[in-house]
Amino acid sequence: MYDDEESKPMVVRYRHPLMWFAFSCLFWTGCGSSDLVTLQGAGATFPEPLYKRWFREYYNIEPSVRVSYQGLGSGAGIRQFTAGLVDFGASDSAMSSEEIKQVPKWGVVLLPMTSGCVVLAYNLPGVSQRIRLPREVYPQIFLGKIAKWNDPAIAQANQGVTLPNLPITVVRRSDGSGTTYVLTKHLSEISPEWKSGPGVGKAVSWATGIGAKGNPGVAFTIDQTPGAIGYLEFSYTVYSNTPTAILENKEGKFVPPSVETARAALATAVMPENLVAWVPDPPGPDSYPIVSYTWMLCRKVYDDPKIGATLKKVLLYGVSEGQTYSRDLGYVPLPESVARRVRGAIETIEVQSTPPAKTAWRTAESPRRSRQ
Numbered sequence: 001m002y003d004d005e006e007s008k009p010m011v012v013r014y015r016h017p018l019m020w021f022a023f024s025c026l027f028w029t030g031c032g033s034s035d036l037v038t039l040q041g042a043g044a045t046f047p048e049p050l051y052k053r054w055f056r057e058y059y060n061i062e063p064s065v066r067v068s069y070q071g072l073g074s075g076a077g078i079r080q081f082t083a084g085l086v087d088f089g090a091s092d093s094a095m096s097s098e099e100i101k102q103v104p105k106w107g108v109v110l111l112p113m114t115s116g117c118v119v120l121a122y123n124l125p126g127v128s129q130r131i132r133l134p135r136e137v138y139p140q141i142f143l144g145k146i147a148k149w150n151d152p153a154i155a156q157a158n159q160g161v162t163l164p165n166l167p168i169t170v171v172r173r174s175d176g177s178g179t180t181y182v183l184t185k186h187l188s189e190i191s192p193e194w195k196s197g198p199g200v201g202k203a204v205s206w207a208t209g210i211g212a213k214g215n216p217g218v219a220f221t222i223d224q225t226p227g228a229i230g231y232l233e234f235s236y237t238v239y240s241n242t243p244t245a246i247l248e249n250k251e252g253k254f255v256p257p258s259v260e261t262a263r264a265a266l267a268t269a270v271m272p273e274n275l276v277a278w279v280p281d282p283p284g285p286d287s288y289p290i291v292s293y294t295w296m297l298c299r300k301v302y303d304d305p306k307i308g309a310t311l312k313k314v315l316l317y318g319v320s321e322g323q324t325y326s327r328d329l330g331y332v333p334l335p336e337s338v339a340r341r342v343r344g345a346i347e348t349i350e351v352q353s354t355p356p357a358k359t360a361w362r363t364a365e366s367p368r369r370s371r372q
Contacts (some may be wrong), residue, residue, distance in 0.1 A: 045075020075176020092178020
């Protein structure tokens with residue numbers, strides 16, 4: 001087997017240390033694998049581009065921390081958080097009192113982490129001018145009452161624009177969506193017919209349109225459907241050049257969506273003690289009319305010290321350095337007065353010093369804790 005006997009001991013001497021090192025890495029904590037912490041989150045697609053940017057930048061600072069976030073929609077985020085399947089959830093609709101009652105004994109802290117606007121994006125081939133939509137008109141589009149792009153009500157607000165005789169195809173969310181909640185809350189505020197019809201919700205009974213999953217799905221469907229109009233979080237149009245409508249606000253001014261006009265609208269909000277504020281029809285001549293905060297859902301008490309302590313550090317990063325990435329992605333940075341209160345709320349999250357024995361209320365999360 002060997003050319004000579006002298007080579008045999010040399011192989012043995014090199015093989016044994018390497019085998020011992022590999023073997024020891026499987027069992028010793030000193031090789032670094034035990035220092036890795038993976039956080040799991042799921043929920044709203046509204047803030048997904050910004051959250052993923054935060055988590056990537058935080059990984060560059062702390063390579064031992066990895067945050068996996070799935071944009072499944074606000075409804076799914078609330079359900080997975082309540083079931084204990086993720087470390088944190090995310091929702092553009094915060095949580096209702098009934099949803100909060102369903103949370104197990106670990107409780108929930110709602111943290112507004114960023115804010116932005118919901119835009120009405122459209123696909124009108126051959127029309128280069130931006131379309132203006134009065135506040136009496138766009139609720140009627142979503143109700144299916146205005147069905148052609150050259151309808152007189154649209155044409156009157158867009159004099160000089162040649163509007164095509166093209167059917168309007170409404171593109172809406174097919175999943176439980178906080179973006180839908182924000183839009184329908186606004187529509188209910190400005191349209192009695194909408195309020196008494198579809199009303200407010202993460203999912204409503206639409207009179208017309210085709211469904212698509214998540215903000216990315218709606219954006220893709222609009223892009224592929226001539227005559228389409230749908231609603232999106234502003235960041236999904238920032239780099240795609242997708243046309244967005246200029247909307248009439250409460251003061252009768254036509255205002256385009258932008259970070260500045262969304263900031264003007266959100267400045268009118270009064271943030272209550274529970275950190276859940278709504279501005280369904282903001283006043284002010286410079287205010288864009290459809291805006292919202294978006295929230296992370298965190299436990300009041302984390303039983304796993306690594307998960308809890310690490311998540312608090314990531315959250316504090318998001319409301320400090322992380323805010324610097326907001327504007328470029330189409331989000332509105334939190335005002336410092338709000339960010340200060342969010343940091344205070346993060347500090348109230350309790351982290352137990354040692355994981356307790358498994359109990360019935362931890363059953364849902366038990367399998368996933370082996371991932372550290």
